Amino acid sequence: MGIPVGKLSLYTALGGVRPSACLPITIDVGTNNETLLNDEYYIGLRQRRATGEEYHELLQEFMNAVKQNYGEKVLVQFEDFANHNAFDLLAKYSKSHLVFNDDIQGTASVVLAGLLAALRMIGGGLVDQTYLFLGAGEAGTGIAELIALEMSKHTELPVDDCRKKIWLVDSKGLLVESRKESLQHFKKPFAHEHEELKTLLEAVQSIKPTVLIGTSGVGKTFTQEVIEAMASFNEKPVIFSLSNPTSHSECTAEEAYTWSKGTAVFASGSPFDPVEYEGKTFVPGQSNNAYVFPGFGLGVVISGAIRVHDDMLLAASEALAEEATQENFDKGLIFPPF
Numbered sequence: 001m002g003i004p005v006g007k008l009s010l011y012t013a014l015g016g017v018r019p020s021a022c023l024p025i026t027i028d029v030g031t032n033n034e035t036l037l038n039d040e041y042y043i044g045l046r047q048r049r050a051t052g053e054e055y056h057e058l059l060q061e062f063m064n065a066v067k068q069n070y071g072e073k074v075l076v077q078f079e080d081f082a083n084h085n086a087f088d089l090l091a092k093y094s095k096s097h098l099v100f101n102d103d104i105q106g107t108a109s110v111v112l113a114g115l116l117a118a119l120r121m122i123g124g125g126l127v128d129q130t131y132l133f134l135g136a137g138e139a140g141t142g143i144a145e146l147i148a149l150e151m152s153k154h155t156e157l158p159v160d161d162c163r164k165k166i167w168l169v170d171s172k173g174l175l176v177e178s179r180k181e182s183l184q185h186f187k188k189p190f191a192h193e194h195e196e197l198k199t200l201l202e203a204v205q206s207i208k209p210t211v212l213i214g215t216s217g218v219g220k221t222f223t224q225e226v227i228e229a230m231a232s233f234n235e236k237p238v239i240f241s242l243s244n245p246t247s248h249s250e251c252t253a254e255e256a257y258t259w260s261k262g263t264a265v266f267a268s269g270s271p272f273d274p275v276e277y278e279g280k281t282f283v284p285g286q287s288n289n290a291y292v293f294p295g296f297g298l299g300v301v302i303s304g305a306i307r308v309h310d311d312m313l314l315a316a317s318e319a320l321a322e323e324a325t326q327e328n329f330d331k332g333l334i335f336p337p338f
Contacts, residue, residue: 001026003079007102007293015294017301027062029055059089063097072306075297077102083137087186098300100308104142106289106296107215109313109320111143111240112150114287115211116321117334118265122210122236126151129165129238132209134200134250135216136170139242141186143213144168150314163189167207173198204229211238214250218243222251227259235263242269242287253284267334274331283328285335292316 004024011017029050036042050058066074078089078101086101093099100106119125131147133140148162155162168175168190174197175183175190183191197203204212204226212230214222222241230237237260241250253272256264262277267285274283296316300308323336 007077007079010290011294011297013294014290015298017294017298021301027058029058055085063093067097073098073301073304075100075300077293077297079103084184086138094308098306098308100293100296100300101138101142102289102293103138105146105308105313106293107139107242107287108142108146109292109296109316110287110289111213111242112146112314112317113291113320114240114267114285114334115147115238116150116317117324117329118211118238118267120321120324121265121329121334122238125154127155127157127162127165129210130207131166131211131213132203132207133166133168134212134214134221135218135243136168136175136187136190137215137217139215140168140213141190143215144190146310146313146317149310150317153311153314160189164192166190167192167194167203167209169197169200169203174203201226201229208233210234211240213240213242215242216250217248218250219248220251222255224255224259227251227256227264231260231263236265237263238265240267240287242267244269246270246272253282256284257282265332265334282332285333286338287335288338291320291335291338 001024004026008022008024011022012019028045030045030047031037032049037046066076076097076099078086078099080103081089086104090099090101090104115126126147133144144166147166148159151157151162152159168187170187174194175187176194176196177191178196180188180191197206200221222239227239230239239256241256243249249268249270253266253268254275256266257275257277262280267287269287271286272284274281324334328336
C-alpha cells in the first residue's frame with residue numbers, strides 16, 4: 001500500500017489534486033512467496049497468485065466497477081504491474097477507460113523531455129540521432145516508442161521508419177530480425193535487420209549510437225569500455241543511466257563524466273551528487289517520474305478527458321523540456337531543478 005499512497009501524496013503535493021479525490025488501491029491476487037504463505041501474521045491473501053483467465057477476469061471486474069461507481073472521468077493509474085501484464089492491460093483498457101501506466105508512459109515522457117533538452121546542448125534534432133537501449137522491458141520499449149512518435153510528429157516520417165533509428169539490447173543481445181519469432185510482442189517493432197550481437201559493447205561499436213539509455217535494472221553494465229567507446233565517436237555522448245536504486249544504476253555520474261573525459265551529457269534514475277572533473281562541476285539531472293505524472297494527472301482530470309492519448313504525453317515532454325534553462329545547461333543539467 002505504500003506505493004499507491006506515496007504516488008497519491010505526490011499528486012496532492014505536486015499536482016494540487018485534493019486528497020478526497022484520491023483512492024489508493026492494491027489488487028491482491030495472492031503470493032508465490034513460501035515464507036509469506038506460511039506466516040500466520042501475513043495480512044495478504046494466503047494463496048498462490050491468480051494468473052491467466054482468473055487474473056484478467058478480476059481486473060475486468062475491477063475496471064468495470066470503477067467506471068460504474070465513478071464515471072468515465074476517473075483516472076486509473078497502473079503502477080508496478082509485471083511486464084507482460086502491464087502492456088496487455090494498457091493496450092486493452094486504454095480504449096475503454098481513462099488509464100495511465102506510470103512505468104511505461106510516465107517514464108517515457110520524462111526521458112523524452114530529457115532528450116529534447118539534451119538536444120539543445122548537443123545540437124541536431126531527434127531524427128538526427130541513433131539510439132541504443134540496454135533493457136527492453138516496460139521502461140525501455142515505452143521510451144523507445146514515445147521517441148519514435150515524437151520524431152514522426154515533427155518530421156512527418158511514418159512511425160515505422162522512425163523506429164529504425166532505435167536499437168534495443170535485452171538479456172540475450174541485440175534485438176534483430178532473425179530473433180523476431182521468439183520475442184515478446186512489445187519488443188518486435190524494434191527488431192531490425194542486423195547480424196546477431198551478444199553484448200552491449202559489440203552493439204555500441206557496431207551501431208555507433210549518439211544516445212545510450214539504460215533501463216536494464218542491472219548495475220555496472222555501462223562499463224569503462226562502453227563509455228569510452230561512446231566518447232570516441234561522439235563529441236558529446238548522451239548517456240542516461242535510468243535504473244533504480246543506485247546499486248542498480250548502469251553507471252554512476254562520476255563514472256560517466258570521468259570515463260568520457262567530461263564530455264557526457266548525463267542523467268540518471270537515481271540521485272547523484274555533483275561531480276567535479278578537471279576543475280569543472282557537473283550537476284547530473286535525475287529523470288524522475290514526479291516531473292510529469294502529478295501535472296499530467298491534474299491536466300487529464302481538469303480537462304475532462306475520457307482517454308489518455310500519446311499526444312498528451314508528447315505535450316508533457318515538450319513542456320518539461322522547455323523548463324530547462326541555459327543556466328541549467330551550463331552545469332550539465334538537462335532537467336530543471338527538481
